[in-house]
Structures are given as structure tokens and as C-alpha cells.
Amino acid sequence: MSKYLLDKFLFTVDRDPELTERYREDPVGTVRWWEAEMANTLLNSTAAEKTTWLAFSDEERRALTEQDHVTLFAMGAHPFLTLTLFIAMFERDHGPMEYQLAYARAMDHVTMPYPDIST
Amino acid sequence: MAELVAVVASTHHPFYHRASTATGADRPPFADEWVAKIERFRETLTAARPDVLVMVGSDHFHQLWLDNMPQFLVGKAPFFDANWHNEEREFGLPKMTLRGEEELAAHILRDGLDRDFDLAFSNELRIDHSITCPIITLRPEADLPIVPVYTNIFAPPMPRPQRFVQLGQALREMVESWESDKRVAVIGTGHLSLELGGPRQFGEHGPDPDFDRKAVEWIAKGDIEGCLAEVTLDSLHHPGNATHGFMDFMLMMGVAGAGQEADHVDTLDLFHTMEAYFTWYPQGDPR
Numbered sequence: 058m059s060k061y062l063l064d065k066f067l068f069t070v071d072r073d074p075e076l077t078e079r080y081r082e083d084p085v086g087t088v089r090w091w092e093a094e095m096a097n098t099l100l101n102s103t104a105a106e107k108t109t110w111l112a113f114s115d116e117e118r119r120a121l122t123e124q125d126h127v128t129l130f131a132m133g134a135h136p137f138l139t140l141t142l143f144i145a146m147f148e149r150d151h152g153p154m155e156y157q158l159a160y161a162r163a164m165d166h167v168t169m170p171y172p173d174i175s176t
Numbered sequence: 177m178a179e180l181v182a183v184v185a186s187t188h189h190p191f192y193h194r195a196s197t198a199t200g201a202d203r204p205p206f207a208d209e210w211v212a213k214i215e216r217f218r219e220t221l222t223a224a225r226p227d228v229l230v231m232v233g234s235d236h237f238h239q240l241w242l243d244n245m246p247q248f249l250v251g252k253a254p255f256f257d258a259n260w261h262n263e264e265r266e267f268g269l270p271k272m273t274l275r276g277e278e279e280l281a282a283h284i285l286r287d288g289l290d291r292d293f294d295l296a297f298s299n300e301l302r303i304d305h306s307i308t309c310p311i312i313t314l315r316p317e318a319d320l321p322i323v324p325v326y327t328n329i330f331a332p333p334m335p336r337p338q339r340f341v342q343l344g345q346a347l348r349e350m351v352e353s354w355e356s357d358k359r360v361a362v363i364g365t366g367h368l369s370l371e372l373g374g375p376r377q378f379g380e381h382g383p384d385p386d387f388d389r390k391a392v393e394w395i396a397k398g399d400i401e402g403c404l405a406e407v408t409l410d411s412l413h414h415p416g417n418a419t420h421g422f423m424d425f426m427l428m429m430g431v432a433g434a435g436q437e438a439d440h441v442d443t444l445d446l447f448h449t450m451e452a453y454f455t456w457y458p459q460g461d462p463r
Binding site for chain 2: 064065071074100101140154167
């Protein structure tokens with residue numbers, strides 16, 4: 058389990074408009090490409106200084122590929138990152154606040170305490 | 177020595193800019209009341225005639241990231257560009273550039289380290305809506321130099337609430353020991369109860385109106401002791417999963433001082449969150 062890597066995916070995809078669109082249109086291809094090319098990129102460095110050990114578990118890869126915000130929440134991905142990116146991808150398909158409220162309703166079954174988001 | 181002329185604590189609602197500038201059918205029904213409250217709040221800062229603003233806020237995973245995460249960070253640079261792509265995208269926030277007050281930033285860093293606060297620093301900081309929202313609400317001219325102070329209320333492990341209060345108390349001493357004739361206001365923003373990305377988000381009110389009512393009372397009365405008796409890192413999960421932003425209000429209670437009643441208190445019950453606005457005048461009310 059790497060909550061850090063889930064967060065890194067959400068963080069890097071959210072801040073890049075081209076990647077946000079690519080993830081919306083082609084989640085399977087984008088997650089596969091990202092894990093191969095981006096997961097081990099040290100963000101504050103040059104391309105040559107690769108990290109050597111970061112990879113998704115099967116469950117994490119599946120949650121990202123299925124754009125399953127409920128499972129990402131259960132895994133302890135940072136809820137702010139997930140929400141911000143998912144609003145960017147899907148709010149446009151809905152009326153005002155409709156997407157945000159549906160996003161919350163999908164988690165109605167969640168009880169306190171919420172999953173730990175520590176990385 | 178510099179004079180601390182105002183201490184201002186506020187929520188930072190990123191939708192204010194869009195709500196307050198919308199017209200016609202796009203203007204939400206609560207916009208006029210919200211703008212009126214903000215204008216009254218703005219007058220409390222204007223009346224203090226500040227020269228410099230120390231701005232306490234929290235980066236929302238914009239520049240500060242999990243590969244290199246400071247707990248408390250001071251921006252020391254001649255300029256600060258502001259607002260990020262995703263804030264423009266989601267909230268319609270404009271790009272901004274604010275001047276920095278490097279002399280005060282250098283003093284806070286030196287004095288803070290000497291007071292046992294191991295402050296991180298940044299010489300190239302792009303600030304986000306936790307600092308630009310109060311600029312937009314309180315000083316829309318954006319004409320005063322700032323010293324940004326970022327706190328980690330976002331990525332565990334975080335400092336405990338007591339530490340935020342202590343930093344606020346120390347920050348006041350740092351400002352008041354700055355060898356300058358400048359008039360300084362300290363402005364900090366945080367949240368009352370708030371849920372983001374969880375089942376309680378975007379409700380008709382904030383997720384925990386009882387917490388909000390208590391929180392407003394603690395802040396308005398400067399009741400640091402009462403607040404610290406109830407608020408812990410663990411307890412802050414209950415009012416809503418983003419409620420750790422309340423610790424920035426606790427920092428501001430530290431700046432204002434224990435038992436200091438606020439000279440201006442106002443709230444606005446909005447969908448999603450309770451807005452709250454406070455001003456203290458350490459040198460007496462100039463109005």
C-alpha cells in the first residue's frame with residue numbers, strides 16, 4: 058500500500074490541464090503510462106534522478122483506473138486531492154453542485170473514524 | 177519598534193470572489209448579504225492604517241508537497257505570485273502578484289529560530305487562496321507588502337493545537353520586536369467545521385453547527401484555555417475531515433492574546449461552511 062503514490066498521482070494529474078483531460082478520457086492508458094513514466098520521477102529534480110521503488114498495488118491501480126473515489130477514500134488517499142481532481146473532470150457534466158452532492162452521497166455508508174490519510 | 181495595529185482572523189471561502197462579482201441570474205441569493213458583511217469587515221482593517229501585512233495561511237498542496245513538507249514556513253522574497261491553475265479553474269480566482277516585506281521576513285526567521293521555532297523558509301513562493309482570499313476581501317487594492325506564514329493543517333503528522341497557539345504568541349513578539357516604525361497587521365485564515373471529499377461535504381450548513389457556535393465563542397472571547405481544553409488533533413476529525421484548518425484560528429487567538437475580546441465579530445451561515453470574521457485592536461479601537 059502506498060498512500061503517498063496515490064496522492065502523487067492525484068497531485069500531478071490535477072495540476073497539469075493536459076493530463077487532467079487525458080485521465081478523464083482514457084483512465085486505463087493514463088494510469089498505465091503514469092506508473093511507467095511518472096511514478097518514480099522525483100518532482101523537484103531532473104529526469105535522471107529517478108526513484109527506484111515506487112509502484113501501485115493491484116487494488117490501487119484498479120481504483121485509479123476505475124476512477125472510484127469511494128475506494129480511494131477508503132484507502133486513505135487525501136480527500137482534498139481526490140475531490141479537486143474529480144471536480145475538474147466531472148463537474149462539467151452536471152448542474153450546479155449536483156456532482157459534489159452525488160460524490161458525497163456515494164459515501165453515505167462511511168462512518169467515523171474515517172480512514173487514516175497519514176503518509 | 178513596529179506597532180501591531182490589528183489582528184484579523186477569518187475564514188477563507190474561495191467562492192467569495194465569484195459570488196461577489198457575479199451579476200444577473202448568476203448572482204447567488206446570498207451574495208449581497210455576504211458582500212455587506214465583507215465590506216464592514218474590510219473597514220476594520222482600513223481603520224488600522226497598516227503598512228505591512230503578515231499573512232498566515234496554509235498551502236493546499238500547491239507548492240508544498242509530501243516529498244518535502246514543512247510544518248511552518250515563512251516566505252522571504254521581494255514578490256509573491258499568486259493563485260494556481262486549479263484555483264482559477266474551480267473558483268475563478270485571478271492571477272495576482274504581491275510585494276514582499278523582506279526585512280520583516282528576515283527578522284521573523286531569525287527571531288523565530290531564536291525562540292525555538294524551527295521555521296522553514298522559501299525565497300520563491302507562489303501563494304494560494306488561503307492568503308489571496310483575505311487580500312481580496314480585506315485589501316482588494318493588494319497594495320501592501322506581505323510576509324506569508326504557512327502552517328501545515330493539511331498533511332499528517334501536524335503540530336498540535338497548543339503549538340499553533342504558541343507560534344501565534346511568539347509571532348506577536350516577533351512583530352513587536354522588529355526595529356521599524358511600520359504599522360503591522362497580522363491576518364490569518366482558517367476554517368470552522370469543514371468537510372471536503374467526505375460524505376458530509378457541501379451540506380446546507382457547515383458539517384457541525386455546534387462546533388461552529390463554540391468556536392466562534394472561543395475566538396470572540398479570546399478563550400484560549402477553554403478552546404485548548406476541548407480541541408485536540410484527534411477531536412478535530414469529528415466536526416469534519418478538513419477542520420484541522422481551525423488551528424490557524426487558534427494561532428490567531430495566540431497573536432491576539434489570552435482573554436482578549438475581539439473588537440469585531442461577525443458570522444454568515446452559508447451552505448457548506450460557516451463564515452466567521454474577527455478583528456482585534458491591540459492599540460485600542462481606532463474607529
